[in-house]
Amino acid sequence: MVVSKVMVIFNPLGLVVCRSVPVNGRCGPQGRINIAIFAFMNQWIAASLLILGVSAPLQGQSVRYNLEQCIEQALKQNIDVQISMLSESQAELSMNQAKSGFAPDLSASAGQFYQSGRSIDRFTNQFVQSTIGSNNFQLQGSVLIYGGGQTQNNFKQAKSNWLASQADLDAVKLSVILQVSGAYVQCLQSQEAENAAQNAASASQAQLERGQILFDAGGSNRGVLLGLKAQHANDLATLTAAQNNKNVALQNLKQLIRLPQNQVLEPVTESLGNIEAPFPYSAQQLVDSILYKRPDYRAAKYRLASAEFGLRSAKGALLPTLSLGGNLSTVYSDNAKNVDGVNLAGFSPIGRVQGTNEIVEAPKFDYQMSTIDFGEQVKNNFGQSLGVNLNVPIYSGMQRQNQEKSADVNVMRAKLNLDRIEQTVQNEVLSAYNNYQNAEKRYAANKESHELQKQNEQYVKQRLDAGAASYFEYQVAYANAQSAYQNFISAKYERAFRRLVLEFYLSPNANPNAVAPEMPSLDK
Numbered sequence: 001m002v003v004s005k006v007m008v009i010f011n012p013l014g015l016v017v018c019r020s021v022p023v024n025g026r027c028g029p030q031g032r033i034n035i036a037i038f039a040f041m042n043q044w045i046a047a048s049l050l051i052l053g054v055s056a057p058l059q060g061q062s063v064r065y066n067l068e069q070c071i072e073q074a075l076k077q078n079i080d081v082q083i084s085m086l087s088e089s090q091a092e093l094s095m096n097q098a099k100s101g102f103a104p105d106l107s108a109s110a111g112q113f114y115q116s117g118r119s120i121d122r123f124t125n126q127f128v129q130s131t132i133g134s135n136n137f138q139l140q141g142s143v144l145i146y147g148g149g150q151t152q153n154n155f156k157q158a159k160s161n162w163l164a165s166q167a168d169l170d171a172v173k174l175s176v177i178l179q180v181s182g183a184y185v186q187c188l189q190s191q192e193a194e195n196a197a198q199n200a201a202s203a204s205q206a207q208l209e210r211g212q213i214l215f216d217a218g219g220s221n222r223g224v225l226l227g228l229k230a231q232h233a234n235d236l237a238t239l240t241a242a243q244n245n246k247n248v249a250l251q252n253l254k255q256l257i258r259l260p261q262n263q264v265l266e267p268v269t270e271s272l273g274n275i276e277a278p279f280p281y282s283a284q285q286l287v288d289s290i291l292y293k294r295p296d297y298r299a300a301k302y303r304l305a306s307a308e309f310g311l312r313s314a315k316g317a318l319l320p321t322l323s324l325g326g327n328l329s330t331v332y333s334d335n336a337k338n339v340d341g342v343n344l345a346g347f348s349p350i351g352r353v354q355g356t357n358e359i360v361e362a363p364k365f366d367y368q369m370s371t372i373d374f375g376e377q378v379k380n381n382f383g384q385s386l387g388v389n390l391n392v393p394i395y396s397g398m399q400r401q402n403q404e405k406s407a408d409v410n411v412m413r414a415k416l417n418l419d420r421i422e423q424t425v426q427n428e429v430l431s432a433y434n435n436y437q438n439a440e441k442r443y444a445a446n447k448e449s450h451e452l453q454k455q456n457e458q459y460v461k462q463r464l465d466a467g468a469a470s471y472f473e474y475q476v477a478y479a480n481a482q483s484a485y486q487n488f489i490s491a492k493y494e495r496a497f498r499r500l501v502l503e504f505y506l507s508p509n510a511n512p513n514a515v516a517p518e519m520p521s522l523d524k
Helices: 029-059 067-077 079-102 150-216 222-257 283-291 295-316 374-380 399-466 471-506
Strands: 004-010 016-022 062-065 105-120 127-146 264-267 321-333 337-352 359-371 383-391
Touching: 062 067, 067 150, 067 222, 079 150, 150 222, 150 264, 150 295, 150 471, 222 264, 222 471, 283 399, 283 471, 295 399, 321 374, 399 471
Parallel strands: 062 264
Antiparallel strands: 004 016, 105 127, 127 321, 321 383, 337 359
């Protein structure tokens, strides 16, 4: 009996090496089988470790997105955008269906029929039992010459609905763009706030270490040291809050652009445009410029046009219609036969002569017949017709009149909806403009406060180093400077976002410098 020991060795490359070592120097087939089994296990384990080692970094791989890339990612993945795209496609199909109403109607039919029963033989004038097969072929078409303008108005109504669905899609995209832009700016703000808190914590840590050395050397009292520790602890708490705000902002941005939870996102710090230059429009100029560029306003305009075309179509249903129609038809029957020959088969009595009582006989004939060819029957039975049909509506249970009234109500509703959206757009634009003006003033005030508090902190620090100020005074100046800097960061990014909103309103596209699309014509 051969006894082997298995040695499992992990080499520096992370692969598992298995060897079968014979005991007492003995080896044989059993040892070779053990080696083969563990060699197979070695390959399987190594492959598994390699796959895990490759896939793990991919799952946690970080991506760096700028604002344009975040917007592009969100527009591709957003569910509302995808639903709006489906609605736009459905409206386009309805428009194409309405466009096909201008084409003539053309249909073809073919039928196979069998008729079984008694009929009179045309040669013997006697009833016979037979089954007759026949085929009917027909091609018919019609074209509308005048229909009260219903076809034209139905097409224009469907086209207006399609253009409105495109404007709805642009409105959804604009909403997504504004949401992503706000979340992106929030991420940049939280990143800068974290950096400021980290610098403050590092500075207070350096001061605490310096104060500890002075306290150990007898150069300061315990109150100063406790004040330094309290300041450092407060800076660490501020840093923790800033880090938490950053994580929340990143999570919100990842949800908007629909990145996987295990994907690490790093927003690229970039310039948000020339926000230092004064805004070139007044409030009224902004309203006049933005109103006709807003996609929701354009959608309301298109829906008003759609309702008006629907009213015209409903009025056209009260008018007569004139159409031209034609028909081509032919038939084939297996009972249609040709007489190929006649033979006298004899005579048969059919009666007697009155008075003489003589027998009257009639000849009997045998007919040789064949079915007429299919092509000949189709040619001989070919028929055609052409006619004009005039339809005058007289009474339909007031359906057409009620449809006209309903269409008129839809027009009034569309007008009110347009007025409501116009007021909403004006309020939103004026609110956005006022928010930008307030953010501009808040930014200027906080910028000045930050510069002055920073100068005051440096001045008190110089006095502290010279022994002319107490550490309590420096702590107050330092806390005021840090608070002013945090307020300045918040005001700076709020101002940038408010300016960015106005830029997007002026040109509602992913690229703020792009030109806003014009309203397509309904006559094309």
